Amino acid sequence: MAIHEAQRRLVEEYSERGYQFAFGLCGNSEDAKELVQEAFYRILRKWDSYDAGQPLEGWFLGILRNLYMDSLKRYERRHGVSLDAPLAGRSGGDLNLADAMADPNEEALLDRLCRRNLGARVRRALDGLSREHKAVLTLLDIEGLTYGQIGQVMDCPLNTVRSRVNRARAALKKVILEKGKEAYADGL
Amino acid sequence: MRMDCELAGESLEERAAGLLPAARAAELDEHISLCPACARQLRWISGLKASVRALPRAALPAELRAALLDAAGPRPGPLDWLRARRATAAGLGFASAFAAAGLALWLRAPEERLPLDEVLTEHGRYEATMPAADRESLYAGLAEAGEAR
Numbered sequence: 001m002a003i004h005e006a007q008r009r010l011v012e013e014y015s016e017r018g019y020q021f022a023f024g025l026c027g028n029s030e031d032a033k034e035l036v037q038e039a040f041y042r043i044l045r046k047w048d049s050y051d052a053g054q055p056l057e058g059w060f061l062g063i064l065r066n067l068y069m070d071s072l073k074r075y076e077r078r079h080g081v082s083l084d085a086p087l088a089g090r091s092g093g094d095l096n097l098a099d100a101m102a103d104p105n106e107e108a109l110l111d112r113l114c115r116r117n118l119g120a121r122v123r124r125a126l127d128g129l130s131r132e133h134k135a136v137l138t139l140l141d142i143e144g145l146t147y148g149q150i151g152q153v154m155d156c157p158l159n160t161v162r163s164r165v166n167r168a169r170a171a172l173k174k175v176i177l178e179k180g181k182e183a184y185a186d187g188l
Numbered sequence: 189m190r191m192d193c194e195l196a197g198e199s200l201e202e203r204a205a206g207l208l209p210a211a212r213a214a215e216l217d218e219h220i221s222l223c224p225a226c227a228r229q230l231r232w233i234s235g236l237k238a239s240v241r242a243l244p245r246a247a248l249p250a251e252l253r254a255a256l257l258d259a260a261g262p263r264p265g266p267l268d269w270l271r272a273r274r275a276t277a278a279g280l281g282f283a284s285a286f287a288a289a290g291l292a293l294w295l296r297a298p299e300e301r302l303p304l305d306e307v308l309t310e311h312g313r314y315e316a317t318m319p320a321a322d323r324e325s326l327y328a329g330l331a332e333a334g335e336a337r
């Protein structure tokens with residue numbers, strides 16, 4: 001396959017998924033468009049050799065990595081938050097998934113969740129997570145990446161991926177439980 | 189060693205994602221079948237995963253897609269297509285089909301002849317839509333003709 005043909009296929013097969021990842025990270029289409037354009041351009045410019053035996057997915061991981069790193073830089077520039085600050089603390093911290101005790105409300109919420117009845121609440125909860133947590137859950141649940149691939153995108157070792165996934169999931173659950181309790185308290 | 193809740197808890201995410209090796213998954217499942225707390229955590233993880241996956245996605249803006257395709261370079265022309273097919277097509281089959289389709293167009297009266305590029309493009313459409321049975325009888329006919337020559 002010629003380079004241009006492979007590049008077009010990369011765009012055709014992965015641009016939508018790249019855009020969705022970027023949109024999830026920054027929450028608006030203007031930023032998402034800029035990030036995606038820059039991420040693809042950088043990969044396409046760098047692409048001076050093409051090995052047909054290598055799957056296009058490898059290039060897509062490079063794009064996801066650009067999107068993730070650039071979204072962090074952009075956030076840092078706008079909000080003056082250092083990348084070194086512990087991101088986990090912003091949405092759930094070291095909360096363990098098991099910390100939330102079982103109660104009747106939780107059981108009811110879990111039932112609704114399993115019947116796919118909590119879509120809007122899950123959306124809001126996900127949007128409220130830190131970029132790092134949003135990214136790790138999107139890469140795992142939506143993109144279906146392995147922990148090794150997530151490590152490549154987020155530039156961290158396997159154990160860090162594992163603990164980020166656990167923390168992100170706990171944070172998501174915590175927000176849904178809290179909102180659920182508020183809703184019950186309001187008699188909804 | 190039997191698995192305890194702490195060890196089980198560390199593997200629930202990978203179990204839900206289908207990323208655990210079979211032996212470890214079996215060990216974990218055994219623990220889960222005896223431990224309601226871990227079973228409930230797994231239900232939460234699976235429910236959250238499925239809900240995240242089911243969320244509506246943002247649609248890629250058409251102008252962005254067009255800009256990216258532009259950046260990816262020119263759309264392959266008929267000659268690129270021919271080169272690619274030649275590289276991958278298996279021997280006589282492709283050559284015969286190409287010869288027959290191209291020849292059929294080329295053998296028209298001169299005033300009806302198409303420029304070479306159009307012949308090649310036409311051939312692409314022809315081969316892509318040709319019924320398999322026709323293709324086979326065409327190949328058989330061409331092989332026969334080749335032997336008779």
Ligand SMILES: [Zn+2]
Nearest residue numbers: 193196223226
């Ligand atoms: Zn347990």
